[in-house]
Amino acid sequence: MSEGRDERDLALEARAWPFEEARKLIERTGGRTPDKGYVLFETGYGPSGLPHIGTFGEVVRTTMVRQAFQRMSDIPTRLFCFSDDMDGLRKVPDNIPNKELVAGHLHEPLTQVPDPFGQYESFGHHNNAMLRRFLDSFGFEYEFQSSTDWYRSGRFDQALLAVLGHYDEIMEVMLPSLREERQQSYSPFLPISPRTGRVLQVPILEHDATAGTIVFEDEDGARTELPVTGGHCKLQWKPDWGMRWHALGVDYEMSGKDLIDSVKLASRICSILGSRPPEGFNYELFLDEEGKKISKSKGNGLSVDEWLRYGPPESLALFMYQKPRAAKRLYFDVIPRAVDDYLKHLAALPAEEPARRLENPAWHIHSALPESQPGEKTDISFSLLLNLVGTANAEDKAVLWGFISRYAPEATPESDPLLDKLVGYAIAYYRDFVLPTKAYRRPAGAEAAALQELLQELEALPVHADPETIQNAVYEVGKRHAEAFPGLRDWFKACYEILLGQEQGPRLGSFFALYGLPESRALIGRALAGELAGGLAGSAGNAHLQG
Template identity: 30%
Template structure:
């Protein structure tokens, strides 16, 4: 089936397709659709990166699509702040080593501004969601367990622990839950989580017996304190193992959709079975996504220090640029770095042009998908008129030139170039972002451009003109003549220069712009392509 023949669902994006599949499944299951709740789990053990944020942002997109289809929906943002600290994230103080295996909600905040390490990390993620305009119902693991909201699910799971342990071994080959219960109490003596092994459940009292023995954390064995005790699952601090905890939450909160990363596929398979067979609650509709990778191809990790945070991203790019990144697609691993911001900033302008009919695409499905992507990037609250568009890389280059009184001087240049007619508050904001980028990052990486031999010859001639001792009398005219003399269409030659200098197919009048950047600097850049 060609793209033209495909049925357009909702606004034509993967988000609409996913929400539509979810609704169909709910109808087949015969469940009430009066509230279709979606969930995102927030890790609280390290500095949250854009991948962590992406889980919640995409779930919110599904919520918006469900509402667009006429259903009530809400996003539960669940912070796992009873998770134990497994290692010290890069850049954090060594004294955190004393707290390895303790729940992050019981560890002091290294930055001294929140009630715990876990709440500090959660707050960074929530701040990122707030800055993007994401609405959510925030729930903490510590409060959820302390208030007994999962006690019925924990009881059912523990009374079926033998059956669950056998199934876990069958599904994923993990045998420890045949020996121990899938529940970790917080040791009453040392406050550690994973060293406390539960070995017996007393159903009538809803208590477990445990001994604080040892646990493998990462690749190291951590000794327990030797304490033996009992813990009440209705009020004492403790948590279910990941292999069963998702299922308990899905049941307790009536979750109908949750995405997951490929790194927890095994846990999701087990939880789906526990939800379906033990708790008699059909597991949520899922979609699997891949991890963001750094530019070296490694998984972006909260503990490795290769973190692209939303706070830093928003120093250089708009919230819309981040939402565009997260809503473009969900499948496939992607390398991600701050150097992607210029492309996304300009791509937002391109899809806005499609939405407002300034650019026509070649088929209906592609047009619908692009317009839908623009709508979701604006969280279905679309502006009535398009913004003023200025090439972000142009602003970076001008930001490298003008450091003092940057906004006013760059605005004047944009008016001189004919790029804008008047000063504008939105353009002021983009100039500031691009200026931050210019200050913090080196030159742009070399763009991959197809250049034929005639154009290469013309570029060499232009380099000679640019490195000459005297300024050319009329650089714009000189560039035009160089193109003609080398049998290159001037408009094609200008486009090649824009691609080399700005990564765009057009820009301001090229001669004055090159003089502003500096002849030698542009000559060096062009020389890389000859």
């Protein structure tokens, strides 16, 4: 049996959620290539605003399922990132220039609204370009698709005529889902006024499946007949979703938990049109720091750009990978843990058995082994770097690399570019989030005695003692002072509060080794002298590197 075949067998049995999702497609296809020649994955994008963290989450998760399927099957695959750019602009966004220019084009298709930035032929084209640039920056493999192109080129014509032919059945699906007032004016078709160019939500007075036309009252009161084909109409979004699945032959699309009912309606419409609805699952929504749902309009939560200021894109991909069906807080304080978890998974990947490797999140982030293995040369975590930045009082990468090079001589910015980026992320994160909350305190009597003993233990160690030896010394001091610290956790908490000005911290053996034993001894001495609590923390932390 070949190596490739071995991996396929393992993939068919893997328990990681992308493989579970991919098995739905194995069952759907029966192992045979669909008539269209490929399995089609799709994600959707509403280009009334810039791409956001939900866009990234949907594309990266769909990509993970696609990669898992490709390990199970030789059936070709494609991923469409579909932009609903024919939707009418409902309101003027707050974060654009030239608002008055855009305000004069409300309810026109987004690809007809002038670009307020003056860079593209329309606002829709501008935001579509931002989407492609956004996805390209992460290296996603996808094919961009425009709703405007599909409608106006006629590629949706047959599907639109099918919707018209099943008009009454589709209305029976949609009307019970609407408020009574909305039922009176609802139609799956939204005509585009030939007089004003606006997308109209008006009652359809007549529909003729044979002629392929609808009749409605235009904004000036004129009774107007239009073909449903050729881009003269578009569909309301739920019928549009079902029609698109039918027309494109979509096999897989995921969506947020808030769209469960919409998925059911679109699936029924897709079935009415004669196609099988796609596979997929509903992921949970993100919460802000207060546990409230994140809203684009409210601006609560975290943007992609904000995350990438403090952590690598792979850490964001890991956050999206973990427990997609569980609601998770998406705020700044989740970044350090996500970065360190990513580093651990990445470092473990090369040595893992093939079956276990398929369960490693780093495998799904990189689609197997990455070309290089940054981060495995040293055991320097992001949390260690954060504490190094604070204790050394350094915002200069060169100063921090002075500590790192002494701790791990083989590591350099050139040989470990990921670590070099982490240093930069740590500086930014520390400055913006850790420093404002630091609060050193003086050691109490029993704590002072324990710290004095710890200082003596560290003075007895050779200057290049390894992290484990230092950690054991810290443990032993805590154990000998059990009356003051009933649990070792109490001892470490006291060390963090007194030496680092925070309630939680890194493994002290690793931190003291990275910071340097001479510097760590000096740090404890300054804490005992009351200098740290007096606001002088870190003022001389990098003196040995300065001169």
